[in-house]
Amino acid sequence: MALSYKDYLEPSQLPHMWCPGCGDGIILRAYTEALAELELAPKDVVTVTGIGCWGKADDYVSTQAFHGTHGRALAFATGIKTANPDLTVVTLMGDGDAVTIGGNHFIHAARRNINLTAIVTNNYNYGMTGGQYSATTPLKSKTTTSPNGVAEPGFDVCFLAEAAGANFVARTTVYHAVALKNLIKEAILHPGFSLVEVISPCPTYFGRFNVHPSPVNMMNWLKDKAVPVQKYREMSAEEQYEHFAVGKIVVKERPDFYTTYQRINGGQVAAEEGDGNGR
Amino acid sequence: MPEPKKMHIEIDKKSCKRCGICQGLCPQQVYTLAKDGSPEVTNPERCTNCHLCDLRCPDFAITLEVLA
Ligand code: SF4
Ligand code: SF4
Ligand code: SF4
Numbered sequence: 001m002a003l004s005y006k007d008y009l010e011p012s013q014l015p016h017m018w019c020p021g022c023g024d025g026i027i028l029r030a031y032t033e034a035l036a037e038l039e040l041a042p043k044d045v046v047t048v049t050g051i052g053c054w055g056k057a058d059d060y061v062s063t064q065a066f067h068g069t070h071g072r073a074l075a076f077a078t079g080i081k082t083a084n085p086d087l088t089v090v091t092l093m094g095d096g097d098a099v100t101i102g103g104n105h106f107i108h109a110a111r112r113n114i115n116l117t118a119i120v121t122n123n124y125n126y127g128m129t130g131g132q133y134s135a136t137t138p139l140k141s142k143t144t145t146s147p148n149g150v151a152e153p154g155f156d157v158c159f160l161a162e163a164a165g166a167n168f169v170a171r172t173t174v175y176h177a178v179a180l181k182n183l184i185k186e187a188i189l190h191p192g193f194s195l196v197e198v199i200s201p202c203p204t205y206f207g208r209f210n211v212h213p214s215p216v217n218m219m220n221w222l223k224d225k226a227v228p229v230q231k232y233r234e235m236s237a238e239e240q241y242e243h244f245a246v247g248k249i250v251v252k253e254r255p256d257f258y259t260t261y262q263r264i265n266g267g268q269v270a271a272e273e274g275d276g277n278g279r
Numbered sequence: 280m281p282e283p284k285k286m287h288i289e290i291d292k293k294s295c296k297r298c299g300i301c302q303g304l305c306p307q308q309v310y311t312l313a314k315d316g317s318p319e320v321t322n323p324e325r326c327t328n329c330h331l332c333d334l335r336c337p338d339f340a341i342t343l344e345v346l347a
Contacts, residue, residue: 005339006339009339014294014339015293015294015296015338016338018337019296020296020297020298020337021296021298021299021300021337022337023337024337025336025337025338025339026334026335026336026337029334029336029337029339030334033334174335175335177331177334177335178330178331178334181334214299215298215299215300215303215337216298216299216300216302216303216304219300219303219304219335220304
């Protein structure tokens with residue numbers, strides 16, 4: 001029998017705790033739809049979370065799950081995947097977890113090219129703790145800790161992953177729900193470190209202070225901001241500032257950590273093979 | 280234009296948090312909102328089974344079923 005997304009959810013734990021119109025639920029749906037379409041058995045998938053609004057997600061899934069400390073989901077996921085490479089390992093994190101508290105783990109997971117998938121929900125603030133600014137909050141945006149607008153520019157999460165060496169880097173939004181599901185599928189199938197950054201509404205904080213508290217307006221705002229990556233690259237700096245690129249940003253085939261580790265420690269690495277970076 | 284299909288659309292009222300996304304973004308205006316903000320399936324005959332509403336529902340509250 002064909003699997004359904006419901007086979008990957010834990011009905012006794014639902015409805016979830018997220019606010020009305022929060023994008024997290026749309027991403028959890030896309031993730032579980034992707035697992036069903038890939039026909040992965042829940043016991044062969046490990047969902048790893050940290051802290052934040054996503055920190056509850058391990059309770060909502062019927063896959064194997066690991067709930068770690070703040071910012072450390074990728075560190076635990078690295079250990080899980082390295083100890084048992086046959087498992088499909090996926091981290092579910094927000095921007096606070098992934099690139100603010102956990103920024104160091106993020107760049108090193110990408111650099112090592114660990115064969116796992118990071119789904120990073122970027123809603124531009126720390127929702128769980130009351131709407132403080134994070135390392136992705138755009139310059140001048142209002143948050144509870146920057147009532148006049150934040151004075152720092154935010155990270156571009158995809159460019160960070162690309163610069164650190166990730167094999168697969170893509171961005172989309174919860175408005176683009178079908179593309180989201182398909183990118184998650186592709187990211188899981190692609191060897192090495194895969195990132196899917198999902199721009200997502202937090203109507204309760206970021207939306208209320210900067211755009212609109214209505215979930216429908218937030219969804220339409222995402223639609224207006226998102227530009228296919230090719231078109232984005234042709235835009236002027238001013239236009240780019242008002243938009244973000246969506247689609248596949250990096251797709252490459254650098255050997256993943258486990259493969260390289262086995263080769264080196266099996267003594268099979270030919271001297272001329274190098275590390276894929278010309279070294 | 281995609282063809283309308285004969286559909287049964289179920290909204291699980293216990294899960295729905297009345298965010299309005301299904302009604303606000305359905306390309307075929309299948310839903311209307313009641314006074315309390317909860318969505319009602321008022322024009323199911325227009326539905327093209329595009330799945331934008333169930334995939335975008337943050338609370339897994341919508342089930343689409345093709346009848347014919
Ligand atoms: S605070 Fe924001 S991110 Fe957290 S559940 Fe509410 S809407 Fe979602
Ligand atoms: S999208 Fe889902 S939660 Fe939101 S109003 Fe529609 S059925 Fe309710
Ligand atoms: S599947 Fe949903 S969004 Fe698409 S036409 Fe039908 S009711 Fe509207």
